[in-house]
Amino acid sequence: GISPRQAGAAARGTMAGQQPRLVFRFTHAEVAKMEEVLRDLDGMPKRPVIQGLIDHFNASPDRTGDGRVPVQYNQVRNWFHNRRSAQSQRSRKMMLPPVAEGHHPVAGSYSGNISSDGGHVQFEAKSARNGAWYDVAAFMDHRFIETRDPEVLVRFTWLGPEEDEWIDVCKGVRLRSLQCVAVLPGDLILCFKEGKEKARYVDAHVLQVQRRRHDVRGCRCRFLVCYDHDHSE
DNA sequence: TGGCTATCGGCGTCAGACAC
DNA sequence: GTGTCTGACGCCGATAGCCA
Numbered sequence A: 001g002i003s004p005r006q007a008g009a010a011a012r013g014t015m016a017g018q019q020p021r022l023v024f025r026f027t028h029a030e031v032a033k034m035e036e037v038l039r040d041l042d043g044m045p046k047r048p049v050i051q052g053l054i055d056h057f058n059a060s061p062d063r064t065g066d067g068r069v070p071v072q073y074n075q076v077r078n079w080f081h082n083r084r085s086a087q088s089q090r091s092r093k094m095m096l097p098p099v100a101e102g103h104h105p106v107a108g109s110y111s112g113n114i115s116s117d118g119g120h121v122q123f124e125a126k127s128a129r130n131g132a133w134y135d136v137a138a139f140m141d142h143r144f145i146e147t148r149d150p151e152v153l154v155r156f157t158w159l160g161p162e163e164d165e166w167i168d169v170c171k172g173v174r175l176r177s178l179q180c181v182a183v184l185p186g187d188l189i190l191c192f193k194e195g196k197e198k199a200r201y202v203d204a205h206v207l208q209v210q211r212r213r214h215d216v217r218g219c220r221c222r223f224l225v226c227y228d229h230d231h232s233e
Numbered sequence B: 001t002g003g004c005t006a007t008c009g010g011c012g013t014c015a016g017a018c019a020c
Numbered sequence C: 001g002t003g004t005c006t007g008a009c010g011c012c013g014a015t016a017g018c019c020a
Helices: A004-011 A028-040 A047-058 A073-093
Strands: A123-126 A133-143 A151-156 A165-168 A173-175 A188-194 A199-210 A222-227
Touching: A028 A047, A028 A073, A047 A073, A123 A151, A123 A165
Parallel strands: none
Antiparallel strands: A123 A133, A123 A173, A133 A151, A151 A165, A188 A199, A199 A222
C-alpha cells in the first residue's frame, strides 16, 4: 500500500511519470474580495458564503474565457483556511497578548435557566465592562441621580460581590428573553455567541425560524439571527 | 433516547512556484 | 540552495439528520 501522503501526492498529479498539474492562482480581484469577506467574518465563512464567492468569480471575464479554469469550492475553502492559518502564525510571531476581557461571561455548563439560589431568573442586565448581557441574581441597592435615569446595583448570577455593577434601569435592565415558541422573525433576542477567544451574551434580531420538535434534550429549533453589534449572521 | 452516518470546520503538513 | 508564499490534501472532532 501507499501512505496517505503518497496518495495525496498522486491525487495532485505529482508522482513520477505523471504530467505536472497546472498551477491554479487566484486573481488579484478574487484575493481582494476574499480578504474583504475575511475581515468581515469572525471565522471560516459558511458554505453559502463560499458558494456565493464561487458564483461571483466564475461569472467574471477572468474565468469565462477559453481555457480559463473555473474556481471550485475546495479552492476557496482552502484559501480561507490557509489565510487564517498564516494570520494566526504571524500573530504568534509578534507575541501578541490575548485580549484582556476582565469580565468573563458564564460559559460552558451553565444553562442560563436557573439562578444561583435555585429559582427562576427574572431579569437580565447589560454589563458596562464588555456590553454583554448576564442573568441577574439579585438587585443589591438602588439610587436616583437627578440628571440620569435611576440605577440599580446588580449582583450577576454565578459572580461574586466584587463583580457588582451600577446599571441604568432604563437602558441596561430588562426581563429575560422569550421562550423559543414565542420567538418570531424580527424579534430582538439574547444570543450566546461563542468566538475563538471569548464568549458572551449579545443582542440579535431573528431573521428566520426553523421549528423542530422538542424532546427531553430540550429545544432543537434553529434560528438565523443578525447580531446587533457587528451585523454578522 | 441512543446509535449510525454524512457533512462541516479546524488543523497539520506537503508540494510547487518564486524571490533572493 | 534556501526561505517564503500559496494551494492542496487527509485526518479528526463536532454537529445535524435520520431511524429504530
